[in-house]
Amino acid sequence: MAKGKRASGDKGTKITLKMAKNALRVTPEGKLRLDLSNIGITVFPKCLLKLRNLQELDLSRNKLKTIPEFISQFTALHWLDLHSNHIEQLPESIGRLGSLVHLNLCNNKLDSTGLSPEIGSLKHLQVLNLGMNRLTTLPPTLVALTNLTELSLFDNLLTEVPECLHVLPNLRKLNTNRNPVAYTLVDGNAPDCVKTAGNLYLVREEDFCQPCLEKCKEERQRFRKNNLFDHRSQRKSHFSGLITPNSVARGNQDMWRQKTLFSPQTSNKGHARPAEDTNKWSFTYNC
Template identity: 55%
Template structure:
């Protein structure tokens, strides 16, 4: 290594307070949204802590690996989008964002141990997207999200769905597509759970970068072909499960 040069990854774009202030827009419903999406950011910009009174924060499509404990300062935050980054863990202070309604963590490097128990303290959370991560199991803390209405779990490594999470009182939309669930003949109980959530989608197209959206489309097409083949073989026993999400075909594009 040449003398005087330091080893390390890409520095990424530096976000100044001026850039951040100019990135604040007012939404249709009057909320202030700070959008720093797709800007080549590698570390959480400390300067935005001076703008912690915003209601919405978009840090998606960057290369951020860590969210600091200081995220707790965003007490007015109702909407947080960190999808398509390189997150491996969330801070415990995430649980202090009591006004948070929407949390998008799609397309990161998260697993069950990445989520702190404190995430279960988000008593007002309605929408949670954990799709396209590395979840093999779901942490029990998610059972504390009693107000959760929509849950995205697509493109993970799940082989089971905990009853406490599936039976959350207000959960009415769940996307479990493209997980390695056992075959129907191996686990009838699991298939019954999937039946109850088979018509549900969570991700809006605008919430995914082009490459992620294209990948989802291609994988879904492959899965549909496989399921159509399987349906002809097991139609008599699993007719209602031959094409998961079949009842949602009309609204499929709206959610994906």
């Protein structure tokens, strides 16, 4: 990683060509890699145009707000990591990175208008990470990413699985966790695209259709009956000399606490603390 001097104010770290060259490395696979991550860069270094033969570029964990149009001149790039910046919009020229295989845009400020449709021109792209942004939809042009195998969309604002993902022939891994996705069951089953994703969707109760809401309530009751009480019975085996230890503990909790906290034999360095209430559970369900 390059070590640069921070400028005063909001100018961030200024990267010189010499600093960039000193940070160049060759990966075990023989690719030329430049790591300028986590050093406070606020502006994409224009001096990098002197290093257009870069194959891997890491500018993650900086303070970049924009990506310049001249990014298209890095035609040899196979791997580009821009995660954890403040990027709000991608330039149209990003579609001209024809050799790009891996693109990480996670944890930025991209909304659906800032995600350029030209991203669909990255024909060789295999891994795309768009997690932790502000996306409500995806550009339909993503249907052209026929080589895409992994797509991350977690922690966005998607309310449905985008239609353009249904026809991607090589998509094997799809992460849409923690989106307000809601869908209607078809013949009692989830749509195939959702089954393939294998995700758990957290949805507000008011967003459910009535059949889904009733089904979730039934599943919750069944879970409590079959799983919660089974869990209690399994824990009993660890207290061979006691009968329903949790109920006994609750019944005597106040008396036990008084004896523990005020007994002269108890040191001030640390008091025994009541066991956690194992009856507190939280539930999330597939709809």
